[in-house]
Amino acid sequence: MDRYCVFGNPIAHSKSPEIHAAYAVQTGQDISYERRLAPLDDFAGAVRAFIAEGGKGANVTVPFKLEAVKLAQALTIRARAAGAVNTLVFSDDGIIGDNTDGAGLVADIVQNAGVAITGKRVLLLGAGGAVRGVVLPILEHRPAKLVIANRTVAKAEELVEQFAALGGEGVVSACGFAEIEGQYDIIINGTAASLSAEVPPIAPTVFAPGALALDMMYGAAPTVFLQFAAQHGAQLRDGLGMLVEQAAEAFNLWRGVTPATADVLSSLRAKL
Numbered sequence: 113m114d115r116y117c118v119f120g121n122p123i124a125h126s127k128s129p130e131i132h133a134a135y136a137v138q139t140g141q142d143i144s145y146e147r148r149l150a151p152l153d154d155f156a157g158a159v160r161a162f163i164a165e166g167g168k169g170a171n172v173t174v175p176f177k178l179e180a181v182k183l184a185q186a187l188t189i190r191a192r193a194a195g196a197v198n199t200l201v202f203s204d205d206g207i208i209g210d211n212t213d214g215a216g217l218v219a220d221i222v223q224n225a226g227v228a229i230t231g232k233r234v235l236l237l238g239a240g241g242a243v244r245g246v247v248l249p250i251l252e253h254r255p256a257k258l259v260i261a262n263r264t265v266a267k268a269e270e271l272v273e274q275f276a277a278l279g280g281e282g283v284v285s286a287c288g289f290a291e292i293e294g295q296y297d298i299i300i301n302g303t304a305a306s307l308s309a310e311v312p313p314i315a316p317t318v319f320a321p322g323a324l325a326l327d328m329m330y331g332a333a334p335t336v337f338l339q340f341a342a343q344h345g346a347q348l349r350d351g352l353g354m355l356v357e358q359a360a361e362a363f364n365l366w367r368g369v370t371p372a373t374a375d376v377l378s379s380l381r382a383k384l
């Protein structure tokens with residue numbers, strides 16, 4: 113039986129073991145997947161110990177996604193662009209670092225919500241690690257434009273500079289929340305504001321008729337950002353779909369099969 117795990121600190125809350133167990137049953141893959149609490153000062157040691165025990169791959173969550181970049185001996189293009197690794201593959205050639213978060217977000221929008229990104233106006237709120245991880249996969253779907261708005265405008269501008277060379281030239285731009293112009297078809301909240309029940313100060317006019325509003329956070333109740341978006345007519349998605357889809361991407365990377373996600377998503381939703 114091949115072994116996988118998720119590293120984090122804390123880790124008790126992680127839903128990844130439940131998600132991967134469901135994917136394994138569904139696809140008939142004989143794997144185990146466990147939680148591993150890595151010490152804050154020895155993520156590398158925890159990974160090496162798991163490899164020594166025969167581990168084949170791992171997910172990486174807070175606060176180790178940046179350290180995992182350094183630990184990996186090879187990075188996928190999307191992991192390098194994201195500057196963060198959430199999935200490790202332990203191969204004969206060494207440790208490979210990937211990032212499936214952005215692909216998970218895109219799959220949730222395109223497949224689960226049924227909303228095409230191609231040709232759409234996309235607004236990304238925030239410019240931290242969560243946003244950096246999703247820019248390239250969004251650009252690959254060729255939106256008409258992608259505006260990155262952040263409280264600290266300089267950080268959004270840095271992202272624009274980085275992604276101009278990766279297909280974002282003439283598509284990606286940056287601004288502050290107060291300077292957002294026009295309407296958007298897809299509005300994604302990747303700020304940490306929802307954690308403190310705050311809404312990024314954006315004008316309600318950004319929501320185009322029928323817009324999709326997505327918050328990367330999730331909880332039993334809609335986040336304050338989603339409540340705000342609902343008041344202005346948007347259709348809503350929280351981050352639970354992204355979580356389930358990034359796991360499906362990782363599962364596919366490890367096992368070469370793509371699990372169906374709908375049942376897992378609704379079963380997690382029922383337990384929130």
Ligand code: ATR
Binds near residue numbers: 239302
């Ligand atoms: P993460 O990895 O979750 O993205 P991060 O890299 O610390 O975490 O980034 C947090 C993001 O949330 C940043 O874009 C931050 O804005 P600043 O760059 O201006 O700090 C944003 N953020 C955090 N709290 C916020 C709030 N109350 N309102 C708006 N934006 C907020």
